[in-house]
Amino acid sequence: MVGAGHRPLAEAVFHMTSQPVKIAPWLDAKQIEQTIENTRLPQQRKDPWKYTSVKQVLQRLDSPFEKTDQLPNHNGSGVLVGDFGTPMISSLARKYVNQIANNSNNVLPSLNLLRAQHGYAIVSNESNDSVRPAVQIPASDSCERILIVVQEQANLEIMEHTSGGNRVIECLILPGGQLVHRRIQPTTTHVEYNSLTVNVMENSSYQMMQYSVGAQLRRNDIVINIEGEGATVDVSGGWKLSDISHLDTQLAVNHRAKGSTSQQKFHGVVGDSARAVFNGRIYIARNAPKTDAHLQNKNIATSDGAAIFTKPELEIYADDVVCSHGATSGQLDEQQIFYLRTRGIPDDRSRELILEGFLAEIVEHEEGASVLGIQPRKVDAP
Amino acid sequence: MPIRGFRPLSLYFHSVFNNKIYNNNARNYMSNNIAHTPEELIRKEYTAGFVTDIETETLPPGLSEEVVREISRKKAEPEWLTEWRLDALRRWEKMEEPTWAHVKFPPIDYQAISYFAAPKGDKPKSLDEIDPELLRTYEKLGIPLHEQKVLAGVDEEPSQPRVAVDAVFDSVSITTTFKETLKEHGVVFCSFSEAVQSRPDLIKKYLGSVVPKQDNFYAALNSAVFSDGSFVYVPKGVRCPMELSTYFRINAENTGQFERTLIIADEGSYVSYLEGCTAPMRDENQLHAAVVELIALDDAQIKYSTVQNWYPGDENGVGGIYNFVTKRGTCRGARSHISWTQVETGSAITWKYPSVILRGDDSIGEFYSVALTNNRQQADTGTKMTHIGRNTKSTIISKGISAGHSSNAYRGLVRMNPGARNARNYTQCDSLLIGSECAAHTFPYIESRRQDAIVEHEATTTRVSDDQLFMCRQRGIEPEKAVSMIVNGFCRDIFRELPMEFAVEASKLLEVSLEGAVG
Amino acid sequence: MSLLEVSDLHVKVADREILNGVNLEVNPGEIHAIMGPNGSGKSTLTNTIAGQEGYIVETGDLRLNRTNLLELEPEERSYAGLFLAFQYPVEIPGVTNMEFLKTAVDSHRKQRGDTALSSVEFIKNMRALVTKLDFNPEFLKRGVNESFSGGEKKRNEILQMLCLDPKVALLDETDSGLDIDALQVVAKGINEFRNSNNAVVLVTHYQRLLNHVVPDYVHVLLNGTIVKSGDASLALDLERKGYAWLEQDTGP
Structure with a gap:
C-alpha cells in the first residue's frame, strides 16, 4: 500500500538526483528510483520509526558525505577484499548487491545505493578451521555499501567499527559456512544509520555481537533470514547510554526453513536523558517447523x-516450535546493593559493580568490554 | 458429543502419505474411522445462532447528520447530547480506519449499515408486556429475565448470589431486572437511554471522559450513533449486593450494534459486572462497535468480566461479527482497582484492548484474558496499562489459543510515565497452537520513562504436544478429553478470576469452540 | 497362560530398524528386568508396546491377555491393563494431578461399565494411597509434573500406577536419576503393587533398583534383540563386567 499521505516527508528531505550509481555502475539508477517510488515510505512516529526520527536519518543521507576509499585490513590467505569491479568479486557483486537487502518494507538500502561513496566486498574461501580469516571493517562517516560472502564450508571473522556514517551491509553465508561478526559502536555526535541483512543457508552459522555507546542518533536495522535447514543464529549485545544519546536497534530473525535455532540476548544500561529503543522480532514461517527461537532483552535505567x-515480538505460523521471549525494564536491585555495602563496598562502587556484572553477561570480547567500559569476564583464569 | 475420526492432524497426514505402511497405530488401518479431509476434523457448533422472528423498526442503511439526529430524537435526548453526537460524526468523517492490527478484511461500506434497529412498539414497562418471542429468545440463550432465576440455572439454593440483568436486543435495552432491589442500596442500574433521562448530571459529567469521542475511528463512530447500553452508578461506600450483567444480542440483519456502557464506582464502592454476547448465524458480516467506560474513584473497585461469543462465522470464514470495541477504565482515585477479565471465543474479527489508566496513587489495574480462535477467525486483542500515579501496579495475563486456520495476536502497551514513582507491571503472555495452519503473534510495547519503575514481560509459545496427548492416552484418557483438559489447564489462571457461574460457562464454551479443532 | 507376549517384534523409527526380532513372555506374578546399554532399543520396546506414534511395527505380534495390542489405540491399551511409567514424564501445566488422575480413573471405570467415583470418595482413596507411600499430599494439588523435581516425577508415575492398578506395568528407567531415598520409595511402591495376578517389567541401566525389587528374570537387550536371559544373578554379572563381553558373543 502506498499511502500518498506520507510521501511528502521523504521528498521534502531526500532529493532524487538521477545520477548513475557510482559504486555499482551496472545497476540502473532510474530503476532503483522507481522502486523507491513504489515502496512504502517510512512514517514518523509509526512502527518501525515510532521512537526515532526518520526525518533526521533521511536528512543526513541527503547531505554530502566524505569521500573515502579505505579498504579493510585482513590477515592473509583465503579471503578476498576489493571494490565491486575487482576480478573474482565482480560476478558476486553483480549477483548479490541490491539483492540481499532488497526489502519491500525498508527503502533505506535503496537510498543508500544512490548516495554511496564507497563499495566493496569481502569474500572468504577459507575452510581450514585453524586459520579463520579476520577482517577489520574500519569506522567511517561516509556512505558505504558492503557485500560479505562466506563460501560453502568457509570461515570468517569480522570486526566492524561504525562511526556516524550510512552503511548498508549485505551478507550471505553459504551452506556450512561460519561467520563471527563483532560490531563496535563508539561515541559519535553524528546521525548514524546501519542496515545489515544476512541470509543464512543450510547448516551454516552466524554469530553476531554488537556493543554500543552514545550517539546523537544511531539506528541499527538488522534482518537475519534463515533460508536453510539446521542453521544457527546467535545475536547478542549491549548498550550503555548517557547524556542525550539515542540508540535504536531493530532486529528481526526470520525463520524460513525447518529445524533452525536462534538466540537473541541484549542487555542495556540507560542513564541521564538517553533513550534506548529495542525491537526484537522472531518470525517463524509455516514451512519452518522444529524451530527453536528465544529472545531476551533486559534494561536498567540509572536516572529518571x-x-x-x-x-x-513473536509472529508464528508453524505449530511445532519452541519459542519464548522476555523483556524487562527496571532499576538496580537495592537488595543487591545493600548486600555489597554490608560487605564494606561503598554505595557508588556497589552500583558500578552490579552494572558491570549485568553488562558482562553479554560481553565475550575485550574490545566490546572496553567500549562499554567494563572488564571482560575472565573465562579461563589460570 | 460424538467423537468421529479423532486423531492428531499430523497423524492424519502421516496416514495419507504412508497408508501402505503397517503403522503401530490402530486407526491407520481401520480406514472406516478416518476423517477424509482436514476440514472434517475442524468442525464447530454455534448454539446461539438462531434468529428471533419479531417485527423490528429499522432505520434505512446509511450514515448522515440526519440519521444521527433521528437516533437522538427517538431517544428524546437533550440538545447537548445531540450536539455531542454530531461533533463525533464530524470528527469521524475526517478519520481513517486503523490499519495497524494484524487482521485482514474487505473494506466496510459504512453507508450500507443500518444504525438503528429495535423491536416495534413502546418499551415494555414490565415483563408481562415483553413480546413472548423475545422472552423465548433469552430463555433459549439461558439468560434469566425473571428475577427469581439466575445465570446458569443454579438458583435452587437461596444463598446463591443473584444476578441482575440488562438485556440489550439490537439497538435497545428491553428490560433490566432487580432494579428495585438495587435501588434500595442506592445502586443505579438501567439502560443508558434511561440514565440520560434520570441521571443527566452523571452522564454529562462522565460520558466521553475516559474514551474521548475522537479517541479512535470506531469510538468516534460509536459516539455518533450509539443506541443503548448499560449504565451503573454505585454510590459512596456501597458494596453492590449482586452481580450486574448485560446480555447483548444482535438479531436484525445488516445492522450494526453500537452500545455504550458507563460504570461509575464512587468512593469506597465495589461492583462486579458481567457481559455476555451472541448473534444469529448469518452469511454477512455484522459490525459491533461498542464503547465501555469505567470510572473508579478513591478506594473503589470495579471487576468487569466478559464472555464474548458473538457468531464467529462458518468454517470457511463466511459471516460473523466484526467486534471493534473500545474498552477503557480510569483508576481516578487513590487505591482504586479495575480488573478486566475476558473469555473470547466468538467474532470473525476481534479488535479490542480493554485498558486501564492508573491515575490515582496506589491504584491497581488488571487484565486477564483467554482468547480462542478457530476456523478462519482473527483476533488482535490485548491491553494498555498507562501508569501515571505513584506506586501503581498492573498485571497482565493473556492466554491465546489458536486452532484451525485462525490468527490470534496479543498486542499490549505498558507505559510508565515520568511521575509513576515505584510503578510495577508484570506481564505474562502465552500462546498455545493446535494444528499447523494457525498463527500466533505477540506485540508487546514497553515504554518506561521512570527509573524506579519495574516492567517484566514474559511470553511463550507452545503446542499441545504429541507427548502430552500420548501420556494422557496411555492413562486411558480419550484424545478429545485430553485436549480439552490441557487447554483448560492452560487457561486456569484466568478462569480463577471469573465469577463462579461464568467460569463454568466459559470452560464449557471453550470445549464447544474447540470441538473437532484438534484432529 | 502368559500375560504379556512379545513375538518376533521388528520396529522401525524414522526409517531405521531399532528392534529386530524381540521375544518376551511375561506370566502373572513375575517380575522381569530388561537391561542394556544406551541405544540398545529399551525405550523403543516400551513405547511400541504402549502405542506411541512414529514407532512402526514391520512384523511381529504383541498381545496382552491374548488381546492383540497392535489393533488398539493407546487409551484402549490402557483399558486392556497396560501401564507405562515414562522415562521422561510429561508436564501438563495448569492441570492438577488430582484432576488428571480422576479423569484417568473415571475413564477406566466408564470403560468397565462402572459409574464414576464421587470426588469425595476419590479424594479419600488418593489420600490413603499417598499416605501409604509417604508422599506429600500437596503433590496432588500441583500441576501434572509441573516444576516437579526428577524424583517427584518418578514417584508420580508410581502413584499413577497404583491408582490405575494395571495387569502389566512397564517401568522405563524409573530408577534413573533418583537419590537413595526416592529409590526406596519407588521400590516400596512396586512391591506394594505386585501380586500373583499382575506382572512388572523393569527397564533399567543399573543393578541398584534390583537390590530392592528382585526380578525373576533378567534379559539383556543389545542392538535390538534379547541376547541373553537369566535369573537375578545375571544383573550382578552385568554390573561387574559391563556389556562388552555379550557384544563379542553375538558379534556380526
Missing part, C-alpha cells in the same frame, strides 16, 4: 530522565 522502549 532515561527512557526505555522495548518490544519483543
Whole structure:
C-alpha cells in the first residue's frame, strides 16, 4: 500500500538526483528510483520509526558525505577484499548487491545505493578451521555499501567499527559456512544509520555481537533470514547510554526453513536523558517447523530522565516450535546493593559493580568490554 | 458429543502419505474411522445462532447528520447530547480506519449499515408486556429475565448470589431486572437511554471522559450513533449486593450494534459486572462497535468480566461479527482497582484492548484474558496499562489459543510515565497452537520513562504436544478429553478470576469452540 | 497362560530398524528386568508396546491377555491393563494431578461399565494411597509434573500406577536419576503393587533398583534383540563386567 499521505516527508528531505550509481555502475539508477517510488515510505512516529526520527536519518543521507576509499585490513590467505569491479568479486557483486537487502518494507538500502561513496566486498574461501580469516571493517562517516560472502564450508571473522556514517551491509553465508561478526559502536555526535541483512543457508552459522555507546542518533536495522535447514543464529549485545544519546536497534530473525535455532540476548544500561529503543522480532514461517527461537532483552535505567522502549515480538505460523521471549525494564536491585555495602563496598562502587556484572553477561570480547567500559569476564583464569 | 475420526492432524497426514505402511497405530488401518479431509476434523457448533422472528423498526442503511439526529430524537435526548453526537460524526468523517492490527478484511461500506434497529412498539414497562418471542429468545440463550432465576440455572439454593440483568436486543435495552432491589442500596442500574433521562448530571459529567469521542475511528463512530447500553452508578461506600450483567444480542440483519456502557464506582464502592454476547448465524458480516467506560474513584473497585461469543462465522470464514470495541477504565482515585477479565471465543474479527489508566496513587489495574480462535477467525486483542500515579501496579495475563486456520495476536502497551514513582507491571503472555495452519503473534510495547519503575514481560509459545496427548492416552484418557483438559489447564489462571457461574460457562464454551479443532 | 507376549517384534523409527526380532513372555506374578546399554532399543520396546506414534511395527505380534495390542489405540491399551511409567514424564501445566488422575480413573471405570467415583470418595482413596507411600499430599494439588523435581516425577508415575492398578506395568528407567531415598520409595511402591495376578517389567541401566525389587528374570537387550536371559544373578554379572563381553558373543 502506498499511502500518498506520507510521501511528502521523504521528498521534502531526500532529493532524487538521477545520477548513475557510482559504486555499482551496472545497476540502473532510474530503476532503483522507481522502486523507491513504489515502496512504502517510512512514517514518523509509526512502527518501525515510532521512537526515532526518520526525518533526521533521511536528512543526513541527503547531505554530502566524505569521500573515502579505505579498504579493510585482513590477515592473509583465503579471503578476498576489493571494490565491486575487482576480478573474482565482480560476478558476486553483480549477483548479490541490491539483492540481499532488497526489502519491500525498508527503502533505506535503496537510498543508500544512490548516495554511496564507497563499495566493496569481502569474500572468504577459507575452510581450514585453524586459520579463520579476520577482517577489520574500519569506522567511517561516509556512505558505504558492503557485500560479505562466506563460501560453502568457509570461515570468517569480522570486526566492524561504525562511526556516524550510512552503511548498508549485505551478507550471505553459504551452506556450512561460519561467520563471527563483532560490531563496535563508539561515541559519535553524528546521525548514524546501519542496515545489515544476512541470509543464512543450510547448516551454516552466524554469530553476531554488537556493543554500543552514545550517539546523537544511531539506528541499527538488522534482518537475519534463515533460508536453510539446521542453521544457527546467535545475536547478542549491549548498550550503555548517557547524556542525550539515542540508540535504536531493530532486529528481526526470520525463520524460513525447518529445524533452525536462534538466540537473541541484549542487555542495556540507560542513564541521564538517553533513550534506548529495542525491537526484537522472531518470525517463524509455516514451512519452518522444529524451530527453536528465544529472545531476551533486559534494561536498567540509572536516572529518571532515561527512557526505555522495548518490544519483543513473536509472529508464528508453524505449530511445532519452541519459542519464548522476555523483556524487562527496571532499576538496580537495592537488595543487591545493600548486600555489597554490608560487605564494606561503598554505595557508588556497589552500583558500578552490579552494572558491570549485568553488562558482562553479554560481553565475550575485550574490545566490546572496553567500549562499554567494563572488564571482560575472565573465562579461563589460570 | 460424538467423537468421529479423532486423531492428531499430523497423524492424519502421516496416514495419507504412508497408508501402505503397517503403522503401530490402530486407526491407520481401520480406514472406516478416518476423517477424509482436514476440514472434517475442524468442525464447530454455534448454539446461539438462531434468529428471533419479531417485527423490528429499522432505520434505512446509511450514515448522515440526519440519521444521527433521528437516533437522538427517538431517544428524546437533550440538545447537548445531540450536539455531542454530531461533533463525533464530524470528527469521524475526517478519520481513517486503523490499519495497524494484524487482521485482514474487505473494506466496510459504512453507508450500507443500518444504525438503528429495535423491536416495534413502546418499551415494555414490565415483563408481562415483553413480546413472548423475545422472552423465548433469552430463555433459549439461558439468560434469566425473571428475577427469581439466575445465570446458569443454579438458583435452587437461596444463598446463591443473584444476578441482575440488562438485556440489550439490537439497538435497545428491553428490560433490566432487580432494579428495585438495587435501588434500595442506592445502586443505579438501567439502560443508558434511561440514565440520560434520570441521571443527566452523571452522564454529562462522565460520558466521553475516559474514551474521548475522537479517541479512535470506531469510538468516534460509536459516539455518533450509539443506541443503548448499560449504565451503573454505585454510590459512596456501597458494596453492590449482586452481580450486574448485560446480555447483548444482535438479531436484525445488516445492522450494526453500537452500545455504550458507563460504570461509575464512587468512593469506597465495589461492583462486579458481567457481559455476555451472541448473534444469529448469518452469511454477512455484522459490525459491533461498542464503547465501555469505567470510572473508579478513591478506594473503589470495579471487576468487569466478559464472555464474548458473538457468531464467529462458518468454517470457511463466511459471516460473523466484526467486534471493534473500545474498552477503557480510569483508576481516578487513590487505591482504586479495575480488573478486566475476558473469555473470547466468538467474532470473525476481534479488535479490542480493554485498558486501564492508573491515575490515582496506589491504584491497581488488571487484565486477564483467554482468547480462542478457530476456523478462519482473527483476533488482535490485548491491553494498555498507562501508569501515571505513584506506586501503581498492573498485571497482565493473556492466554491465546489458536486452532484451525485462525490468527490470534496479543498486542499490549505498558507505559510508565515520568511521575509513576515505584510503578510495577508484570506481564505474562502465552500462546498455545493446535494444528499447523494457525498463527500466533505477540506485540508487546514497553515504554518506561521512570527509573524506579519495574516492567517484566514474559511470553511463550507452545503446542499441545504429541507427548502430552500420548501420556494422557496411555492413562486411558480419550484424545478429545485430553485436549480439552490441557487447554483448560492452560487457561486456569484466568478462569480463577471469573465469577463462579461464568467460569463454568466459559470452560464449557471453550470445549464447544474447540470441538473437532484438534484432529 | 502368559500375560504379556512379545513375538518376533521388528520396529522401525524414522526409517531405521531399532528392534529386530524381540521375544518376551511375561506370566502373572513375575517380575522381569530388561537391561542394556544406551541405544540398545529399551525405550523403543516400551513405547511400541504402549502405542506411541512414529514407532512402526514391520512384523511381529504383541498381545496382552491374548488381546492383540497392535489393533488398539493407546487409551484402549490402557483399558486392556497396560501401564507405562515414562522415562521422561510429561508436564501438563495448569492441570492438577488430582484432576488428571480422576479423569484417568473415571475413564477406566466408564470403560468397565462402572459409574464414576464421587470426588469425595476419590479424594479419600488418593489420600490413603499417598499416605501409604509417604508422599506429600500437596503433590496432588500441583500441576501434572509441573516444576516437579526428577524424583517427584518418578514417584508420580508410581502413584499413577497404583491408582490405575494395571495387569502389566512397564517401568522405563524409573530408577534413573533418583537419590537413595526416592529409590526406596519407588521400590516400596512396586512391591506394594505386585501380586500373583499382575506382572512388572523393569527397564533399567543399573543393578541398584534390583537390590530392592528382585526380578525373576533378567534379559539383556543389545542392538535390538534379547541376547541373553537369566535369573537375578545375571544383573550382578552385568554390573561387574559391563556389556562388552555379550557384544563379542553375538558379534556380526
